[in-house]
Amino acid sequence: IACGSGVFAIEAYDYIEEVFRESFLASKKADFQKYFVATNNDVIVNLLGKKAIMDNCIFGVDIDPEAVEVAKMSLSLKIVDTSEYLESYNEIGIFGNKILNGIGNNIRCGNSLVESDILGIFPTLADNEEELLKTNIFDWQSEHGFNEIFEQKGGFDFIIGNPPYVEVKNYNVDLPFMHQYIKEKFSSSKNGKIDLAIPFIERGIGLLNSSGRLGFIVQKRFFKTEYGKKIREIITTSNYLSSVIDFETTSIFKDRITYVALLLLDKSSPDNFSFKLFNGSADTLASQLR
Numbered sequence: 001i002a003c004g005s006g007v008f009a010i011e012a013y014d015y016i017e018e019v020f021r022e023s024f025l026a027s028k029k030a031d032f033q034k035y036f037v038a039t040n041n042d043v044i045v046n047l048l049g050k051k052a053i054m055d056n057c058i059f060g061v062d063i064d065p066e067a068v069e070v071a072k073m074s075l076s077l078k079i080v081d082t083s084e085y086l087e088s089y090n091e092i093g094i095f096g097n098k099i100l101n102g103i104g105n106n107i108r109c110g111n112s113l114v115e116s117d118i119l120g121i122f123p124t125l126a127d128n129e130e131e132l133l134k135t136n137i138f139d140w141q142s143e144h145g146f147n148e149i150f151e152q153k154g155g156f157d158f159i160i161g162n163p164p165y166v167e168v169k170n171y172n173v174d175l176p177f178m179h180q181y182i183k184e185k186f187s188s189s190k191n192g193k194i195d196l197a198i199p200f201i202e203r204g205i206g207l208l209n210s211s212g213r214l215g216f217i218v219q220k221r222f223f224k225t226e227y228g229k230k231i232r233e234i235i236t237t238s239n240y241l242s243s244v245i246d247f248e249t250t251s252i253f254k255d256r257i258t259y260v261a262l263l264l265l266d267k268s269s270p271d272n273f274s275f276k277l278f279n280g281s282a283d284t285l286a287s288q289l290r
Contacts, residue, residue: 001112001161001204003060006071008160009107013078016057017045050079051103059146059156060107063136072104079103108145110138111178113199118181125177135178140207155209162217163200167193188231197222198231205240205265213242214265220246221259235265241273242266248279 003009024032025043035049045053054075062068116137119126126132141150149156171179182189186199197218204214222228223244235241245262 001061001159001200001207002163003062003067003071003107003161004064005067006060006074006107008162009058009060009071010074010078012158012160013053013058013075016053017050020049020053021045047079054079054103055106058106059149061110061112061138061140062107063109063111065109068107068109071107075107076103106146108138109136110145111136112138113186113196113203114178114181115139116142117185118177121181121184122177128177131175131177134175153209155212156207157209157212159204159207159212159214160216161200161204163197163204165219166196188234190230193227195219195222195227198228201231201263201265202234205234205267208267211266211268213267214263216263217260218263219259220261222263223261239269240265240267242270243274243276245276245278248277 021036021043024036035045035052036043037046058075060068060071062071114135114137116139118135118137125135139145141147146156171182182196182199183194184190186202188194188202189199197216201214201216201218204216208214223232241264243262243264245264247260247262
């Protein structure tokens with residue numbers, strides 16, 4: 001959701017590739033042998049394995065077409081970035097028209113929050129070509145969305161992201177129908193001042209399957225402000241809270257001062273949740289959270 005230029009998608013890919021490799025080394029399953037190649041002193045995921053991960057594990061949506069193209073290119077580069085093993089790049093073909101064919105097809109351009117039912121709620125939007133184009137309607141469970149995910153699994157296993165921290169009212173001038181739609185469609189966003197991250201959390205929960213998990217970077221004020229009250233009620237009523245990781249440092253993002261935390265939700269409604277205060281430097285963050 002709001003995958004941007006693919007930073008989260010690339011990190012997710014790297015993590016899945018390592019887990020896939022470790023699982024294969026532990027099990028040595030014959031069915032997975034075709035996805036790996038042995039080097040002088042290691043076993044690594046080959047091109048076929050990389051493509052299998054891309055095709056089956058990485059999905060993303062962003063409203064910005066330029067960001068979507070950058071994300072697709074970044075994922076394509078992950079396929080061919082193995083310097084440890086110079087596999088036969090005849091498999092890739094000229095301009096990647098073989099192994100790279102289809103890479104990035106799971107990154108779609110669209111509005112993560114607005115589906116085509118907006119046209120039923122606000123029919124006059126169809127007459128406003130400019131606003132309709134900017135709204136960039138996206139139906140998650142349609143042929144142009146990810147209907148196969150919902151048909152086969154009932155939703156996504158994991159959703160990660162850093163939803164935008166923008167007041168919904170900022171869309172009232174350029175995208176008034178989207179502004180009204182969010183206020184009407186999302187129960188977390190009906191009253192008062194609303195940060196766009198709030199309906200993104202509600203949307204993320206709705207896209208998970210019955211055992212799916214969500215991890216978002218959110219602003220700390222979400223936990224105590226009035227505008228976060230309804231989504232907090234949704235989370236606590238359904239017992240979705242799995243973990244909160246708070247950051248004492250304000251330098252999580254390079255060259256920016258932020259006050260953020262990690263919100264981890266679990267659709268299976270865990271019996272317990274955990275809280276962790278991270279007070280180290282940003283340089284040690286990845287190793288400590290892993």
